[in-house]
Amino acid sequence: DAGVIQSPRHEVTEMGQEVTLRCKPISGHDYLFWYRQTMMRGLELLIYFNNNVPIDDSGMPEDRFSAKMPNASFSTLKIQPSEPRDSAVYFCASRVKGAGYNEQFFGPGTRLTVL
Amino acid sequence: KNEVEQSPQNLTAQEGEFITINCSYSVGISALHWLQQHPGGGIVSLFMLSSGKKKHGRLIATINIQEKHSSLHITASHPRDSAVYICAVNAGTYKYIFGTGTRLKVLA
Numbered sequence: 001d002a003g004v005i006q007s008p009r010h011e012v013t014e015m016g017q018e019v020t021l022r023c024k025p026i027s028g029h030d031y032l033f034w035y036r037q038t039m040m041r042g043l044e045l046l047i048y049f050n051n052n053v054p055i056d057d058s059g060m061p062e063d064r065f066s067a068k069m070p071n072a073s074f075s076t077l078k079i080q081p082s083e084p085r086d087s088a089v090y091f092c093a094s095r096v097k098g099a100g101y102n103e104q105f106f107g108p109g110t111r112l113t114v115l
Numbered sequence: 116k117n118e119v120e121q122s123p124q125n126l127t128a129q130e131g132e133f134i135t136i137n138c139s140y141s142v143g144i145s146a147l148h149w150l151q152q153h154p155g156g157g158i159v160s161l162f163m164l165s166s167g168k169k170k171h172g173r174l175i176a177t178i179n180i181q182e183k184h185s186s187l188h189i190t191a192s193h194p195r196d197s198a199v200y201i202c203a204v205n206a207g208t209y210k211y212i213f214g215t216g217t218r219l220k221v222l223a
Contacts, residue, residue, distance in 0.1 A: 019154055043201065043213040056210065091158060095209055102146040102205045106158040 002026075004107035006092050012113045018080040023092030024073055031095035033104060034067055034077050040086045049075065082114045086097045118142050121202050121214035128221050132187070134189040136217045138202030141183065148211065149176050149187050150201040161187070192221045 005024040013019055026033050033048040047057040052069045060067070064083070069075040079086055089111050093104040119140045128134050138147070149161040162169050162176040164185065169176050173192075178185040189196055202214040 033210065042215050043211075044204075045210050048210055050209075057209075093158075102209060103160050103163050104209075104211065105160070107159040115158065 003115075004092055004094055006107035006110050008110060009108060010111050010113075012115065013082055014104075014115050015083055016081045017114075018078065019045050019082045019086075019112060019114075021090050021092075021112070023075045023077070023107060025075070025092070025094030026096070027073065028097055028107055029090040029094035029105070030072075030097040031104075032069060033093040033095070034087045035091040035093065037091060037109070043091075044079070051098070057107055079112075084114045087112055087114050117167055117215065118206070118212050119204055119214040121217050122198075123217060124215065125218045125219070127205075128192050128219070130221055130223050132192050132221075134192050134196075134219065134221075135217070136187045136200050136202075138185045138187070138211075138214055140202075140204050142204065142206040142212070144183075144204040144206050146205045147178055147185050148203045148205075149185075150203060152199045152201060152216075154198070156198075160191060161200075174187060189219075194221045194223050197221050 007022045031050050034046040035043050037043045046059045047067045048055055049069045065079055067077045089109045091109045092107040095104050122137045147164045150157045150158050151161050164178045173189040173190045197220050199216045199218050201216045203211040
C-alpha cells in the first residue's frame with residue numbers, strides 16, 4: 001500500500017489567497033484526521049471524519065477553515081482567505097477500520113507558507 | 116496544565132548512552148502511543164500500549180496505568196535516533212491528545 005498521500009508537499013502563497021490541501025487515506029481505513037503542527041503549539045487536531053462524516057471539528061480555528069470528505073478515498077482542507085499565521089505543516093492521518101485498532105498512519109505533510 | 120506532559124523537552128546524549136523519555140497524563144486512556152518525527156520529516160508510530168511493556172530493536176516502551184505514566188527507552192543510542200519523540204493518548208475516542216514532544220539529539 002502507498003500509505004497516506006498528501007498534496008502538495010509544499011505550498012507558498014500570498015495572504016488572502018485560497019489554499020486547498022489534499023489527502024488520500026489508506027484504502028480500507030474508516031477514520032481520517034487533519035492535524036496542524038507549529039513550533040509554538042505543536043500538533044493540534046483540526047477535524048476528523050468517520051466514514052466520510054465529520055465527527056469533531058472543534059479544533060478548526062475559525063470560519064476561514066473548512067474540510068470535506070466527499071468519498072472514502074479523498075479529503076480536502078481549505079483555507080480561504082489565508083493569513084500568515086496559518087503557516088504550518090498540515091498532516092493527514094487515517095486509522096484502520098475495526099474496534100480496538102487505535103493506531104493512526106500519517107501522511108508526509110504539507111508545509112504551508114503564507115507570505 | 117496540559118493533559119499529556121513530556122519530559123525532558125530537550126535532550127542531548129552521546130552515542131551509546133541509554134536514554135529515557137517520560138510521559139505523564141491526567142486523563143483516563145484506552146491506549147498510549149509513542150511517535151517519532153525526524154527533522155523535516157513525517158510522523159511514524161513506534162509503539163501503541165495499553166498495558167505492560169513492548170520492545171522493538173533498541174527501543175523499549177513501558178506503561179504504568181495506575182500511575183498514569185509511560186517511558187520510552189533507547190538503548191545504545193545512535194545519531195540516527197536524533198528526532199522528536201511524541202507521546203499521544205486516546206482518551207475514550209480515536210482522536211489523539213498529544214504531548215509537546217521531546218527533541219533528542221545524539222552526538223557521535
